[in-house]
Amino acid sequence: MVFNPIQIVPELYQLLLILALFFQSLGDGSDTPPAERWLPFFAGFGVFVTIVSWGAEGLIFGGAYKLDALSQFMKLAIAGGFYVTVLNASRQPSLEERKRPDYFMFLAISAWGLMILSSAVELITIYLALEISSYSLYAVIPLRTTNGVGDRGAAEAGIKYILFGAVATAMALYGFSYILASQHTSYISQLALRTWTWDGAPMAVVGLSLFLGGMFYKLALFPFHFWCPDVYQGASNETAGFVATLPKLGAVVVLVRLAVLLKPGLEITTLLAVLGALSMTYGNLCALAQTDLKRILGFSSVAHAGYIMVGLVSGTAMGLSAAIFYALAYVVMNLLCFWVISRIASDGRNLQLNDLNGLYKRSPALAFALGVGAFALVGLPPTMGFMGKFFLITSAWDHGYNWLVITLVLNSAIAIYYYLGLVRHAYTHEAGEDVPAPDNSAFSVAGASILAALVLVLGLVPGRVFDFAILAGKQLLP
Amino acid sequence: MEFGYPVLSTLIVFPLLAAAGLFLIKSPQVARAYTMGASILELILAIPLFTFKHNAEWQFVERASWVPQWGLEYHLAVDGISYLMVMLTLFILPLCVMCSWTYISKRVKEFHFCLLFMTAACVGVFAALDFVLFYVFWEAMLIPMYLLIAVWGGDQRRYASLKFFLFTLAGSTLLLAAIVAFRITGGTFSIPELMQFPFTFQFQFWAFLAMALAFAIKVPMFPFHTWLPAAHVQAPSAGSVILAAVLLKMGTYGFLRFCLPLTPEASVYFAPLMIAVSVASILYGGAIALGQSDIKKLVAYSSVGHMGFVTLGIFLFNLRGVEGALFQMLNHGIITGALFMMIGAVYERSHSRAITDNMGLGKYLPAFMGFWGLYALASFGFPGTNGFVGEMLVFTAAFQVSPYIGALLVPGALLGAAYMFRVSLKMAWGQPSSAKTWRDLNTREWAYLLIPAVFVFYIGLAPGLFFKLIDPSVEKLVSDLKQRSKVEQKVAAQPAPPAVAAVVIPAEPVNN
Numbered sequence: 001m002v003f004n005p006i007q008i009v010p011e012l013y014q015l016l017l018i019l020a021l022f023f024q025s026l027g028d029g030s031d032t033p034p035a036e037r038w039l040p041f042f043a044g045f046g047v048f049v050t051i052v053s054w055g056a057e058g059l060i061f062g063g064a065y066k067l068d069a070l071s072q073f074m075k076l077a078i079a080g081g082f083y084v085t086v087l088n089a090s091r092q093p094s095l096e097e098r099k100r101p102d103y104f105m106f107l108a109i110s111a112w113g114l115m116i117l118s119s120a121v122e123l124i125t126i127y128l129a130l131e132i133s134s135y136s137l138y139a140v141i142p143l144r145t146t147n148g149v150g151d152r153g154a155a156e157a158g159i160k161y162i163l164f165g166a167v168a169t170a171m172a173l174y175g176f177s178y179i180l181a182s183q184h185t186s187y188i189s190q191l192a193l194r195t196w197t198w199d200g201a202p203m204a205v206v207g208l209s210l211f212l213g214g215m216f217y218k219l220a221l222f223p224f225h226f227w228c229p230d231v232y233q234g235a236s237n238e239t240a241g242f243v244a245t246l247p248k249l250g251a252v253v254v255l256v257r258l259a260v261l262l263k264p265g266l267e268i269t270t271l272l273a274v275l276g277a278l279s280m281t282y283g284n285l286c287a288l289a290q291t292d293l294k295r296i297l298g299f300s301s302v303a304h305a306g307y308i309m310v311g312l313v314s315g316t317a318m319g320l321s322a323a324i325f326y327a328l329a330y331v332v333m334n335l336l337c338f339w340v341i342s343r344i345a346s347d348g349r350n351l352q353l354n355d356l357n358g359l360y361k362r363s364p365a366l367a368f369a370l371g372v373g374a375f376a377l378v379g380l381p382p383t384m385g386f387m388g389k390f391f392l393i394t395s396a397w398d399h400g401y402n403w404l405v406i407t408l409v410l411n412s413a414i415a416i417y418y419y420l421g422l423v424r425h426a427y428t429h430e431a432g433e434d435v436p437a438p439d440n441s442a443f444s445v446a447g448a449s450i451l452a453a454l455v456l457v458l459g460l461v462p463g464r465v466f467d468f469a470i471l472a473g474k475q476l477l478p
Numbered sequence: 479m480e481f482g483y484p485v486l487s488t489l490i491v492f493p494l495l496a497a498a499g500l501f502l503i504k505s506p507q508v509a510r511a512y513t514m515g516a517s518i519l520e521l522i523l524a525i526p527l528f529t530f531k532h533n534a535e536w537q538f539v540e541r542a543s544w545v546p547q548w549g550l551e552y553h554l555a556v557d558g559i560s561y562l563m564v565m566l567t568l569f570i571l572p573l574c575v576m577c578s579w580t581y582i583s584k585r586v587k588e589f590h591f592c593l594l595f596m597t598a599a600c601v602g603v604f605a606a607l608d609f610v611l612f613y614v615f616w617e618a619m620l621i622p623m624y625l626l627i628a629v630w631g632g633d634q635r636r637y638a639s640l641k642f643f644l645f646t647l648a649g650s651t652l653l654l655a656a657i658v659a660f661r662i663t664g665g666t667f668s669i670p671e672l673m674q675f676p677f678t679f680q681f682q683f684w685a686f687l688a689m690a691l692a693f694a695i696k697v698p699m700f701p702f703h704t705w706l707p708a709a710h711v712q713a714p715s716a717g718s719v720i721l722a723a724v725l726l727k728m729g730t731y732g733f734l735r736f737c738l739p740l741t742p743e744a745s746v747y748f749a750p751l752m753i754a755v756s757v758a759s760i761l762y763g764g765a766i767a768l769g770q771s772d773i774k775k776l777v778a779y780s781s782v783g784h785m786g787f788v789t790l791g792i793f794l795f796n797l798r799g800v801e802g803a804l805f806q807m808l809n810h811g812i813i814t815g816a817l818f819m820m821i822g823a824v825y826e827r828s829h830s831r832a833i834t835d836n837m838g839l840g841k842y843l844p845a846f847m848g849f850w851g852l853y854a855l856a857s858f859g860f861p862g863t864n865g866f867v868g869e870m871l872v873f874t875a876a877f878q879v880s881p882y883i884g885a886l887l888v889p890g891a892l893l894g895a896a897y898m899f900r901v902s903l904k905m906a907w908g909q910p911s912s913a914k915t916w917r918d919l920n921t922r923e924w925a926y927l928l929i930p931a932v933f934v935f936y937i938g939l940a941p942g943l944f945f946k947l948i949d950p951s952v953e954k955l956v957s958d959l960k961q962r963s964k965v966e967q968k969v970a971a972q973p974a975p976p977a978v979a980a981v982v983i984p985a986e987p988v989n990n
Contacts, residue, residue: 375621381614393655394548397662409655413648420643428628428636463545470547
C-alpha cells in the first residue's frame with residue numbers, strides 16, 4: 001500500500017506540538033508566550049486536523065499500522081479530550097510556572113502515544129505505543145506543588161503509578177513472548193485465524209491473558225486497579241483529569257481490536273466477563289466508603305472498566321460498537337466531572353465531599369454540571385451514560401453472559417448512593433466554613449455548560465455518533 | 479383528528495420550556511405567578527385531549543424514529559388506561575403551585591422548576607409506547623422528586639429522600655434488564671407490537687418478576703412500602719401531592735400496561751401471590767394507620783391500603799376489578815392529593831403535623847373542617863363520593879372471584895373508616911383546641927380545595943362519563959388477557975396450577 005502522509009496528519013500534527021513544546025521547555029520561558037496561553041488554541045485546532053484524515057483507510061508501515069473507522073474515531077476523541085484537558089490544565093494552581101512547557105509536553109506525548117495506539121494492529125507496536133503514553137504520565141503525576149513546594153502525596157502517587165505500571169508492562173511483554181512462541185505471529189489479523197481454546201493452545205491463552213493484563217492496568221480493571229484511586233488522589237486535579245480519561249480510550253481501543261479473538265464461550269472470554277463483574281462490584285462497593293472526590297471517581301473508573309467488558313465479551317459487532325460508544329461516554333462524563341472539580345478547587349486542593357456543601361448557591365452552573373455528570377455516571381436517562389449502558393446491555397443480552405448483564409444493572413443500584421452523594425452535598429447541604437471559592441468566570445461556566453450539554457444531547461440523540469461506532473465495530477467483526 | 483400541533487409532545491415539551499424560562503426570573507413572587515400561568519396554559523394546550531374517542535384504539539399517536547440503530551422510537555399515544563392518568567397529572571400541577579404559594583419560601587425558582595420538570599416526565603411515563611422511552615421518563619422523574627424531598631422537606635429530609643431514591647432505583651434496574659430481554663426475544667421495543675408476541679412461559683416468569691419488583695416498589699405494595707411513609711412525611715405538601723396523586727399510580731399503571739398484556743400467563747400464575755400481597759397491604763396499611771399520631775403519616779399509610787385495593791382489582795382479572803382499579807387510582811389521586819394539601823394548609827398554621835397539636839378546629843375553622851370531612855368520607859368510600867365507586871367495584875370483583883377474598887376486604891374497609899374517623903373527630907372536636915387564633919381558609923385555599931371537591935362529587939354521583947372513557951380499553955385488556963393466557967397455555971401444554979384455577983374460576987356466580 002502506498003504511504004500517504006495525509007493519512008497520519010493527526011499524529012504528525014501532534015508531533016509538531018510536542019516539538020514546539022520541547023523547544024520552549026529548553027529556554028527559561030522569558031521570551032516566549034507561556035505555553036498555557038498558546039497551546040489551547042493549537043490543541044483546539046488539532047481537533048479539526050483529525051477531521052482532515054477522517055475517512056483515511058489503509059494498512060501502512062508493514063501492516064503494523066491500520067487506519068480504519070475505529071482508529072479515526074478514537075483519534076478524534078483523543079484530540080478532543082486532549083483539547084479539553086489542556087484547557088482544564090491551563091489554569092492549574094498547583095503547577096510551577098517554569099515547569100509548564102514540560103508538563104504540557106508530557107501530556108501531548110501521552111496523547112500522541114494514544115493516537116498511535118489506536119491505529120496499532122501488531123502486538124509490538126501496541127506495546128511501544130502503550131509505553132510512549134505511559135512513560136510521559138509517570139513524569140507528569142509528581143508535578144504538583146502545595147504552597148510552593150513539591151507535594152509528597154503526588155510523589156507517592158507517581159511512584160505507585162510507575163511501580164504498578166512497570167510490573168504490568170513487564171507482564172504484558174512476558175505474555176507477548178508466549179503468544180509469539182505458540183502462534184508464530186504478532187499481527188492481530190493473523191492471530192484472529194488461530195485457535196484460542198485452552199485445549200488447542202494453552203500457551204497462547206496464558207500469553208494473551210498476561211498481555212491483556214497490561215491493558216487492564218491502563219483501564220484500571222480489577223485486580224489491576226490498585227493504583228487508580230491513589231494516583232487520582234495524589235495527582236493534581238487537572239492531571240487526574242487527564243489520567244482518568246484519555247488512557248482509558250487507548251486501552252479500550254486495544255481491547256476492542258483484540259476482542260476479535262475472543263469468541264463467546266472461550267475460557268479467556270469468560271475470564272474477562274468474570275473480571276468485569278468483579279471489577280464493577282468491587283469498584284462500586286469501595287466507592288461507597290470514600291469521602292475524597294477523586295477517590296470516588298477513581299473507584300468509579302474501576303467500576304466503569306467492568307461495564308466496558310460487557311460489550312467486549314458479547315462477540316458481536318454491536319457489542320464492540322457499544323463498548324466504543326461507552327468508552328467515549330465515559331471520557332466525556334469524566335471530563336465533565338474533572339472540569340467541575342478543577343474549577344471548584346480553585347486553590348488546587350483535594351476536594352472532600354463536604355467541600356461541595358452549598359455549591360448550588362456559590363456556583364449554580366457548576367453545581368448543575370456536576371449533577372449532570374454524576375447522574376450520567378450512574379446511567380440515569382436522559383444522559384449519555386444511560387444510552388451507553390443501555391447499548392451495552394442490549395448488545396450483550398442472549399450471548400451467553402446474561403448473568404453479567406444482571407450484575408451490571410444491579411450495580412447501578414449500588415452506584416447511585418455515592419454519585420447521589422455528590423448531588424446531595426451540592427444541593428441540600430448548606431456551606432460550612434473553609435469551603436473553596438469556586439471559579440465562576442465565563443471560562444469555567446462555559447466549559448462546564450458545553451460538556452454538560454454534550455452529555456445531555458448525546459443522551460437524547462445518540463444516533464449520529466453511534467453510527468460511527470457501528471461503522472468501526474462492523475469493520476472489525478463483519 | 480388534527481389540531482395543528484402534536485398534542486402529547488407539546489404537553490411534555492411545554493413544561494420543560496417553561497421550566498427553562500424560570501431562570502430568567504428573579505423575584506419569587508413572579509416565579510410563582512409564572513408557574514401558575516404556565517400550568518394553566520398547559521391545561522389549555524391539553525384541550526384537544528377532550529376529543530378523546532370512546533374506543534380501545536391508541537389515540538393522539540405520534541411516532542418517529544429516535545435511534546434507528548437500536549430500534550428505539552419516539553412513540554406516544556394514550557388509550558383509556560393512560561388517558562385519565564395524563565389528565566390527573568395535568569390537573570394536579572396548578573393545585574401544587576397554589577398549595578405551595580406560601581408554604582415554600584426558600585429557593586422558590588428551583589422548586590417550581592422541579593414541579594414543571596416532574597409534570598413533563600409524568601406525562602411522558604403515561605404516554606410513552608416505546609419501552610425505552612417509557613424507562614427514560616420513568617427514571618427522569620426520580621431526580622426532581624428527590625430534590626423536592628431533599629431540599630424542601632422536613633427535618634429528616636435527607637434520610638427520606640435517599641431512601642426514596644435508592645428503593646425506586648434499585649427496583650427499576652431489573653426493569654431495564656427486562657426491557658432489553660423483551661427486545662431481544664420479541665424483536666421490538668414497541669409496546670403495542672410486543673403485546674402481540676407470544677412469549678414462552680419460562681420467559682414470562684422471569685420478565686414478570688423483574689417488572690413486578692419495579693412496579694411493586696413504586697405502588698408501593700407491602701413489604702416494599704417502607705420508603706413511602708418516610709417520603710410522604712418529609713416531603714413538602716406539593717411533593718406529597720404529586721407523590722400520592724401521580725407517582726404511586728405509575729406502579730399500578732405499569733402492572734396494567736406491561737405485566738398483564740406482555741406476560742399474561744405469568745400474571746395468571748402469580749395472581750394468587752399478588753392478591754395475597756394486596757390484601758396484606760390493605761389490612762396492614764389500615765392497621766398501621768390506625769396507630770399513627772402524625773396526620774401525614776396516617777394518610778401515608780392509608781395510601782398503602784388504598785393502593786392495595788388497586789393492585790387487588792388488577793389481579794382479579796375481571797372487568798369490574800380492572801375498572802375499580804382505574805377508578806381507585808383516579809380517586810386516590812384526587813382524595814389523597816387533597817388531604818395532603820389540607821395537611822399542608824394546617825401545618826402552615828400550627829407548624830406541627832401531630833394530631834394533638836391540631837385539635838378542636840371545628841369551631842374556629844369551619845370551612846377547613848368541612849372540606850376535611852368531605853375528603854375523609856371520600857377516603858373510606860362513603861356513598862355519594864368518588865371513593866365509593868372505586869371501592870365498590872373492587873368489592874364486587876372480589877366477591878365475583880371468591881367470597882373469601884371479599885370477606886377479607888371488609889375489615890380493610892372498616893379500618894379505613896376507623897382511622898379516618900379517629901383523626902377527623904379529634905381534629906374537629908378534640909380538646910384542648912389549639913386553633914383559637916387561626917384564621918379560616920383564604921381564597922387561594924378555597925380555590926385549590928374546591929376543585930378536587932367538585933370531582934369528588936362528580937365521580938361519586940355520575941361516574942358514567944368515566945366508565946365510557948375507560949371501558950373499551952379495559953374490556954380489551956381483560957379479554958386479551960383471558961384469550962392469550964388460555965391460548966398460550968394450550969400451546970405450551972401447561973395445565974394451570976390448582977391455585978390459579980381456583981382463582982380464575984369463580985366459586986359462586988354473583989349477580990351485579
